[in-house]
Amino acid sequence: MKTLRVALCQINPTVGDLDGNVHKILSFMNRAQEHEPDIIAFPELSLTGYPPEDLLLKPSFIRDNLDALRTIQDATGSSVVIAGFVDRKEDIFNAAAVMRDKELIDVYHKAYLPNYGVFDESRYFRAGRRMPLYTIGGITFSISICEDIWYPEGLVSSHTKGGADLMISINSSPYHAGKSDLRQKMVSTRAFDNGIFIAYLNSVGGQDELVFDGGSFIVDQNGRLAASARQFSEDLLVADLDLESVFTKRLHQPRRRKLPVADTAANEMITAAQQCRHKNTKLDSSAPAGILEREEEMFSALVLGTRDYVHKNGFKKVCIGLSGGVDSALVVAIAAEAVGPDNVTTVFMPSSFTSEESAKDSYQLAKNMGVEIIELPISRLFDLYLQELKPVFDDLPFNTAEENLQARIRGNMLMALSNKFGWMVLTTGNKSEMSVGYATLYGDMAGGFAVIKDIPKTDVYRISDWYNRTRRDRVIPENILRKAPTAELREGQKDTDSLPPYDMLDPLLKAYIEEDRDMKYLLDCGLSEEETKRVIRMVDTSEYKRRQSPPGIKITERAFGRDRRFPITNRYRKWL
C-alpha cells in the first residue's frame, strides 16, 4: 500500500531571531523524528520569521539565514525535511529547502507573490518559475508556498497533471476572523478538483499587527478533512496518509464530479491521525482540533497577539488605564489571559467628571480579574494645567482642548509608570473609535500596543458576553456590560452625544472602511444621509490620528495600518 507519514511542525518563530528559530526547528525536528515520518515540514520563512520586511534588504541577514539553513541541513536524517527560508541566487526568493541525510536536495521558489492587503512580497522577492516534483518510495509529492495555492489555475493542477499524489503547502497565513474556515474550504476544493492530498501547514504566533493562527490540516483527494492541528498554539501534527486511494480515485474519475457529503473511511483516518499525534507528543490539550466559534477565535487571536508582542519585545508586565467601561474591561481580560494576572497592573485615574459607578466598576473588575489596581487622581493636575494656560486661554469656552487634556494627563501617568517600572502600556481603544477619531492622540491612544483597535464596539460586547458565558472565575462585572458608554471628559457626557448608536455605526463603518462601498450602499446602512456623510467625513479626517497610533492586532478583513494605506493629505470629498 502506498502510505506516507507526514509530520507538520506548526511552530511560532520570531522575526529576525535566527538562532532562536533554528533552535526551535531542531527541537521540533527531534520530536517529529521519534515518529519516523517520511516528511517533516516547517512553515513559510520559518527560519527568519514572517514578515521580515526590510531586514530582507540587508545582505548580512540573507547570509546569516543561509548559515542557519546549513545548521538545519546538517541535522537532517532519513526523513525528508522541508523548511521555509530566503534563498539567494541572482536575486532573493521566498523559498523552501528540501533536505535529507545532511544533503540539500532541492530548493523550491514561491511562484505567486502577494502584494496587496498586508503583503509586500514584490518589494523583496523575485517569483520562482520551476515547479519540481519529488518522489519517495513510489509516491510523488510537490511543494507550494502560501499564495501559490490560492489560484485555481496555479500550481495544484500542474502538479497533479505531473503525477503528484500529495502537495505540501507551507504557509505563514495571517489571521482574520473567519479565515480558517475559508482556508479549509478553498484547500479542500483544490484537493477535490485535482484529486490530490494536500497537507496545509501554517505557522502560529503574533508579529506586530499580524497573528498567524496555526490550524494546520490535511485534506484527502476527496477534499475531506483527514487531520488537523490546533489553532493559536504550537502543535505537531503527524498523520499517515493512504495515497493508494489517490490512484484509485483518478482511475474512476468522471468528467464532472460532485462534492461528496460524508465518508466513513475519512473519519477513520482522522482518528488514526489524531491517535498518532497524541501517542507521541506531549501537548497541553488533548481535545481534537477544530474551528472555534467566532468570539472564541477572536479572543484567542487577541490573547496570542498580545502575549507575543509583549514577550517577543522583551517585556514581562503590562499596565492598563481603567475607565470603568467595557473596552478597558475586555483588554484587562485579554491581558490577564496573555501574560497572567500577576503581570497586569490597572490604573484608575478619576477626574471630577468620573462617576462613583465608574470607580465601583473598576475596582470590581480588578478584583474579579485578580489584577493589581492603583489609583492616581488627575483633578489637581487638570486644575493646575487650566491655571497655567489661563493667560493664553483667557475665558474661551470649555471644548475639546480641556477634554483632551484630561486624557493626556492620564497618558502621561501611564507612561511615567511605564518608564519607571518597565511595564508596557496597553491601550484600550476599539475600531469604532479609531475609525471616527473618537480618541485622544497622546491621551488614551498613548501606549505600546493597541490590543482591540481592530475590534468594532459591537464585537467588544459580543466577545465580552462570550467571555463571561464561558468563565466561572475572572468575569467582567455585569454592570460594565449594561451601562451606556461614556468618555466622562465633561459633565454628563455619553458616546451617543457625538456618535450614532454603535449598532447603527458599525455596519456603516464596515461597509465604508473594509468594503469600499459606494454612497448608495452606505445610505442603505440605516443612518440618515446627513449622519452617513458626517461619519464618513470623520473617518477621512482622522487618518492623521491613526498614523500615530500604536500597532494593534488585525482581526477584520481590513485593519488600519499596513492593511489600509490612506494618505493623510486627501481631499477626495467629491461624493460627499
Next chain:
Amino acid sequence: MKTLRVALCQINPTVGDLDGNVHKILSFMNRAQEHEPDIIAFPELSLTGYPPEDLLLKPSFIRDNLDALRTIQDATGSSVVIAGFVDRKEDIFNAAAVMRDKELIDVYHKAYLPNYGVFDESRYFRAGRRMPLYTIGGITFSISICEDIWYPEGLVSSHTKGGADLMISINSSPYHAGKSDLRQKMVSTRAFDNGIFIAYLNSVGGQDELVFDGGSFIVDQNGRLAASARQFSEDLLVADLDLESVFTKRLHQPRRRKLPVADTAANEMITAAQQCRHKNTKLDSSAPAGILEREEEMFSALVLGTRDYVHKNGFKKVCIGLSGGVDSALVVAIAAEAVGPDNVTTVFMPSSFTSEESAKDSYQLAKNMGVEIIELPISRLFDLYLQELKPVFDDLPFNTAEENLQARIRGNMLMALSNKFGWMVLTTGNKSEMSVGYATLYGDMAGGFAVIKDIPKTDVYRISDWYNRTRRDRVIPENILRKAPTAELREGQKDTDSLPPYDMLDPLLKAYIEEDRDMKYLLDCGLSEEETKRVIRMVDTSEYKRRQSPPGIKITERAFGRDRRFPITNRYRKWL
C-alpha cells in the same frame, strides 16, 4: 524645418482633489494655449495627485477620475494635450491620455511599475504592454511615465528604433537631496545614447512625507540641456525644439560616440526657450532655473513640504515649542518661510533645568524671526506630577521617567494650544535623534508634522549656516549655532552624555540606516566597536517610537516611514 513647440505644465496637484486638480489643469492649459504650442503636457497622475494610495481601491474614485478626464478632454483645442490619470480597463493602469480637439486619441499605460523605497505601484496597477508612437506634422514622438525612463534597455531605445524624434516623459518623481542632478544626468545620457530629444516634466508640491521638486527640463539629441523650469514651485515651460537636428545627428551617427563638452547652438536654444517662457508667462521670478546648491535645495524642499502639508490639510497657523536649541530654531525659520511669520506662534516652556541662556536665545530667535512667543512654565506642573506619583514612585531615583515627564507636559501644552486655537504643532526632532530614539514619545515627538525628522544633526547645522549666510533679515542667533546641544531635562545634561559627537554619529547612522552596510564597514566609521554596537542597538530598538511619530519630509535617500519598513518585533542581533 522640423520644429515643435512644447509646453510643460509643472503643476502642484492635491491628492484626491479631483475638482481642484481639474481647475488647475484647465487654468494652465489656457495659459499654455496662448503660446499656440503643438503639445501641452501635465505630470504623472496629475488628475488624482500622487500617490493616491488606497484611494485607488475605491471604484467611485476611479470613476470620478475618468469623469474629470472627460472635462479636460472637452476643453482641448488644436494643441495635443497629454495628462496623467488612472485608466480603467480589465484592471487599472497608471496612464497618460493623449487628447486633441475634444477627442481622446490614445491612452498610454506605464510599463515599469516601481515597487521599492517609497513606491507601491504593484499594489495597485497592472503594467502596460503597448509602446505607441504619435506623429504631428512629420514629427514622431512617444510618451513614457516616470519609472519607464530609468531602464537603459527600456522604452527609450524601442521608441528611437521606431523613429521617435522626441520623448515626453511625465513624472511625479519624489525628491531626495541630489536627485535633480542625478535625474538630469540620467535623462541626458538616455537622450544622447539614443539620439532623441527628451522633455522631462515633473510635478511639484508636498504630499505627506514626499516632496516633488519640479525642476522639469528638456535635453536635446546630444544630451545637452535645452531648457529648464524652476525647482520647488509651479512653472510653465514653453520651448521650441529643432527636431531637424535629430535626423541630422542620426545620419552622421558613428558607432561609438563621445559626450560633447559644449555647443553654441544648444546655448542659443536655451535662450530661445527661456525667452519664450518669459515673454508669455507671468511668474514671480525671472532668474533662469538651475540646480540649487545642496543646503538651499534641502531648505526649499523643507519649506515646500511644510507649506503644503499645513495648507493642504486645511490649517493656516502653526505652533512650535522652543528649547533655545538649533533644531527648533531651524524649524521656526522653515515655518516662517512656509506659512509666514504672522502664522507662527512659538512657545517657550522653561523648567527648573532650563538655563538663562536658553531663555535669552529663544526670545532673541522669536524677535529675529518676527514670530509670536508665548511663555508657559512647567515647573509647578512637574512638581505636582511628582507629588501625585509619589505614592507609587516612592523614593526610586530620578531617571527617564522624570525626564520624559517634562517633555510630555510640554507636549500637552502644545496640543492644548492646538486644540483651542486650531494651530498645527510642528515638531523639531532631527534624524539623528529619531534614529537612536533620543526623543520622548508624546513629548517632543507630539505634533502634526515632523519637519526635520529626515535631516541629520550635522545637516541641521549646515542648513542653518547657509540660511544665516544668505539672509540679512530673520537670522538665527549665532549663540544657538555655537553652544553645545542639550535637552535640559536634568541638571547639567549634554547630548554627548548619551550619544557620540554628532560628526562621528551621523556617518555611522547613514551607513547603517540608508546603506545597510555590514559590520566591517560600520566599524570603519570611526567609533569604537563597543560604541558602534551600542548605537546600532539603539537604532534597532527605537522602531516602536518611530512608528508613532508624525510624518515628516523625506530628504535623504532613505527616510524613516514608508521608505524604510522595519518590523518593531525584530530580534535580529546575530551580528552584535
